[in-house]
Amino acid sequence: MQRSLSINKKQNNLIALSKKKKLRVAGLMSGTSADGVDVAIIDFGDRLKVLAFDTYPYPESVSRAISKLVNGQEQSAGEICHLNFVIGEVFADAGLRLCKKSGIDINSIDLIGSHGQTIYHNPAGRRFGKKLLRSTLQIGEPAVIAGRTGRMVIADFRPADIAAGGQGAPLVSYADYILFSDKKKNRIIQNIGGIANLTWLKAAGRLEDVIAFDTGPGNMIIDHIACLISNGKSRYDVDGRIAAKGDVNKPLLKKLMQHKFLKRRPPKTTGREEFGAVFSNIIFHNAAQAGMKAEDILATATAFTAESIISAYKRFLPDLPDEVILCGGGARNKTLVRMLRDGIYKSKILTTDDFGINADAKEAISFAILAAQTIRGIPNNVPSATGAKKPVVLGKIVQG
């Protein structure tokens, strides 16, 4: 006797959630710096409401293990297997802690969207036979998050975009479009993290009109030089105070602006390989050898970030923005913001806070938004931003 395969008589949670009009979703995110887990809890309906947000640092042993992998140290499969489950535990803990702290019943959450921890991202690709295969690896086992929280989890959003021919990044542009697009104003969401990236939202534009790409360095060079100047005491130029005291060295700035990346047509992404420690060290030591003062070097590095952002607007966007909405740590660097303002004085400069969105929470919110669309079967990559050949529904659904 063979048992027939019956349809689930009880409520199938996949169906129930995909039809639900109002969803409460938690977003979990850890960036490439691997400091810890950002958690945002959100209500979605006709509008979006952020209920709670916090960041939970990684335990030191976990940071160390991630850092080894990210820095290219070889590890056994057993090590990576274990770390995937460990990070799943840490992500689950972060979600549960925010619920507890904010008095939100974990069972009131319909869905969790988890970005995981990026361990490797290879948009350039590597040969396999005749094919050039791009790849990406995020870990933090979603089945563990589902098991610990008892909630449905959607995770691992990047591979589907890569499989559709994209670079698997940027993914936050989708949420930018949902959160910030306007009927009358051209807007840019300008994130200034280690690397700076933008999302262009045309007034009354469609998803297909979104443009998003990395503009070049964000705080990466500034932070590195601030660290060198302070002999390691400062990890960044607080409020841009040191740069404020210096003068921009025009010839050096002009030379930096020759960097090839700035001329490459979008979609494009960059990283530590191009603007990290090696590049920053060369700038600093050449300038110091030429007799430049420390604050002038930092002012010039800050101007480089500002100018590379402004030049991207002028080169690659169809129009100037009516509003630039800043987020990321760079939004708190007053010298950098002043330089940006000077360069694009016709645009109004705002921050995501002006829209009720904590800038630090934006990425975690983005993955909550992506999860909500995935359970509804709505394609949520932005092909014009990632280079994907078609819209796809991102992520992997774990029912648990």
Place this chain on the structure above:
Amino acid sequence: MQRSLSINKKQNNLIALSKKKKLRVAGLMSGTSADGVDVAIIDFGDRLKVLAFDTYPYPESVSRAISKLVNGQEQSAGEICHLNFVIGEVFADAGLRLCKKSGIDINSIDLIGSHGQTIYHNPAGRRFGKKLLRSTLQIGEPAVIAGRTGRMVIADFRPADIAAGGQGAPLVSYADYILFSDKKKNRIIQNIGGIANLTWLKAAGRLEDVIAFDTGPGNMIIDHIACLISNGKSRYDVDGRIAAKGDVNKPLLKKLMQHKFLKRRPPKTTGREEFGAVFSNIIFHNAAQAGMKAEDILATATAFTAESIISAYKRFLPDLPDEVILCGGGARNKTLVRMLRDGIYKSKILTTDDFGINADAKEAISFAILAAQTIRGIPNNVPSATGAKKPVVLGKIVQG
């Protein structure tokens, strides 16, 4: 203006498939031996029909890369990241090739269930703080399979069982229950692969009555000794011919039967760590040194597998089986089957072929069955077999 999050007006494939009464599903599987990809295509309705089956060997470069990882060689994150996408391509190719060969339109397939390639499995667990974390790692990016085939894919079934407190194995017991349980007969599905494992199906039993565990060595020791005897020319004892010529050495058999694993209470799993090359070498060299003939050593190793299976029935099952249904390579070892028959002469010995199920295809079919249940939201682990604390819906759904 914030855009409201609309429900998908078009058909949400998640809903459509989860309600469909008849599903066509492809199952993709590669075992721990990492030889290649088994593909089965199946129609599910009131009954199950196997439409096509074949195995596609891994390209040699892929086998080599897997073998390095499985054997504990350290690799960079970039290497593993790339290999995950490569194996996704290889799995997709295998599915597409079987469709082409058998004249089945890929678009007629509703769903693909993919086991992936096991790279590491740690049911014993490893400490993380105060917790003992079990973990498992299967690779073969499902988003790539979905992208290449255009079909929804469900993959990575083991982690959810582990997150529920189980060992993440055995998973095939669920399909055994669906395929072979009988109203009147107690049945055992006895798989004899490298390791031997059974699924006990009580007459008219419920899923909770299923018992499944590894009984001990399958072909692992036999194959290793056959290889040693032939100086590497034979990879196994074809039809059990060499063992048929030998006599079982009773004292050695008795000693082998003292192995601790055989006494451990189920649920339990074992592997190469206990019955692999190290263990087999010791048996062979000690016996050879003591003057035993090669065929006697092999006969004794074969008897060890048979006896360990029979002793498991007597020790750990509530009743003797009316029928034993053999599958796995060991079912073709005539000497082994004769020894089994002698030990359990009251039971009828059959193979899965007697039920229209190609024994080689059974695992691939199992993952197709698991996928079909997952999309329907039906829990499909077997807690009594894996040790999980509760039923969960296994797998990760990729819509693509």
